[in-house]
Amino acid sequence: MSDGIRATVSFADPGTCPIANASRSTEGPIEQVSTSVALPDSDGSVSEFMADSDLDDVPRVEPVFSxxxxxxxxxxxxxxxxxxxxxxxxxxxxxxxYVAEDGTLTLVFHAPEFETLQGIMDTFREEYPPVDVQRLLQPPLEGSPEDRVFVNRGRLTNRQREVLRVAFEMGYFRRPKGANATEIADALGIAQSTFTEHLVAAQRKLLTDILD
Structure with missing residues (x-):
């Protein structure tokens, strides 16, 4: 059996998700969510979650007991x-x-293979834009779970990605350096200060993913 892929995906607008809608009325995130099999004489299934707030006015959400x-x-x-x-x-x-907070929804789920994940993400992007892919993990991987992170290149602007690529190709990150900031800025046709600004911004975004 394949180990599959574990994905963490966040939705700013998760459609009519009742749990996300309920999170607009709670003081903190809804995190204790479980999904059960169908109830007796039912064609569907149920999800259950704990909350400290009164959610009587939220559609499709019914209290069970306190x-x-x-x-x-x-x-x-x-x-x-x-x-x-x-x-x-x-x-x-x-x-x-599941994590729902202030109307947003974050899901951690398992896809059996990459093709299935592609189909899921295509549907998500079509039905619930915008979609933020936060992490993708495919075991077996070395290191502890805390070491296994997904670096989201989509957070970089096209210019930031270009600056990183040219700097890498010209040896800026080697020791000794293959090229300095002035030489790389000249190759990009920008001022050295602009090169530094783009480089620092790109590194900050990537390091946020790695060190968070």
Missing amino acids: YGEATLYRVSHDGSADCPCETLGEFDCPVHR
């Missing part, structure tokens, strides 16, 4: 895919973790 100040809520799914969580069900991909 634990002191917290309440267990239930969302029923009828089999139609109108939010990212249900879309994953169409691809038979299990969800490892």
